[in-house]
Amino acid sequence: MTTPLRLGVNIDHVATIRNARGGEHPDPVKAALLAVKAGADGITAHLREDRRHIRDADVATLMAALTVPLNLEMAATQEMLDIALRYKPHAACIVPEKREERTTEGGLDAAGQFDVLKPVVAALADAGIRVSLFIEADALQIDAAIRLGAPVVELHTGAYAHLTGEARAAELRKITDAAALAAKNGIEPHAGHGLTFDNVAPIAAIPQVAELNIGHFLIGEAIFGGLEGSIREMRRQMDLAR
Ligand SMILES: CC(=O)[C@@H](O)[C@H](O)COP(=O)(O)O
Numbered sequence: 001m002t003t004p005l006r007l008g009v010n011i012d013h014v015a016t017i018r019n020a021r022g023g024e025h026p027d028p029v030k031a032a033l034l035a036v037k038a039g040a041d042g043i044t045a046h047l048r049e050d051r052r053h054i055r056d057a058d059v060a061t062l063m064a065a066l067t068v069p070l071n072l073e074m075a076a077t078q079e080m081l082d083i084a085l086r087y088k089p090h091a092a093c094i095v096p097e098k099r100e101e102r103t104t105e106g107g108l109d110a111a112g113q114f115d116v117l118k119p120v121v122a123a124l125a126d127a128g129i130r131v132s133l134f135i136e137a138d139a140l141q142i143d144a145a146i147r148l149g150a151p152v153v154e155l156h157t158g159a160y161a162h163l164t165g166e167a168r169a170a171e172l173r174k175i176t177d178a179a180a181l182a183a184k185n186g187i188e189p190h191a192g193h194g195l196t197f198d199n200v201a202p203i204a205a206i207p208q209v210a211e212l213n214i215g216h217f218l219i220g221e222a223i224f225g226g227l228e229g230s231i232r233e234m235r236r237q238m239d240l241a242r
Pocket residue numbers: 010012045046048073095102103104134192193215
């Protein structure tokens with residue numbers, strides 16, 4: 001059976017641009033509201049330990065402003081757990097974090113980190129937060145998600161997105177099989193990372209996948225959709241001033 005497919009828009013990369021100048025523009029919360037207006041079913045924001053993009057105040061403002069679910073991506077640390085329990089987003093997706101990484105490299109080792117994750121998953125679930133684990137498409141990791149009692153897994157599509165040819169086809173088969181295995185065991189499979197107009201269709205076609213979380217490409221692509229209008233408006237204002 002094919003489940004309805006939701007789109008979660010990740011707004012981290014709006015905050016990356018804002019933080020480059022240290023001011024308030026562009027505001028990721030304004031971007032989130034625009035995403036909802038454009039049809040996003042939910043908003044995803046990753047509060048990294050180093051606060052390189054989303055900040056604590058953004059989480060507070062998102063919680064107050066959003067009319068759709070917020071999926072808060074977070075490392076399994078006490079600091080992040082305290083923040084999640086304070087704001088109680090609809091969902092918390094536990095992701096692996098390395099301080100110096102350029103982006104999230106690989107999935108959470110839910111099997112290897114079982115004992116660390118168990119109390120974090122339990123505390124989030126006890127607070128009514130829907131827990132998701134950002135994992136590789138791997139039966140061992142899905143087994144750990146089952147044992148941890150996570151209702152959702154998000155399958156990391158980064159490798160799929162960067163590979164080509166037969167290697168990409170093989171990765172797609174792994175993701176397809178993992179989604180089926182998760183669903184068979186009562187876990188809702190989501191997917192995300194590195195998805196673009198060119199590579200989204202095969203992932204969106206996996207019948208059990210219920211949600212895609214997409215950010216970097218959308219924010220980058222928005223430059224091409226919106227830069228012309230911004231420049232025309234600036235030209236207009238300059239000309240009006242003369
Ligand atoms: C877990 C994930 O895939 C997103 O949070 C993504 O990582 C956001 O971008 P950065 O990796 O640049 O923080």
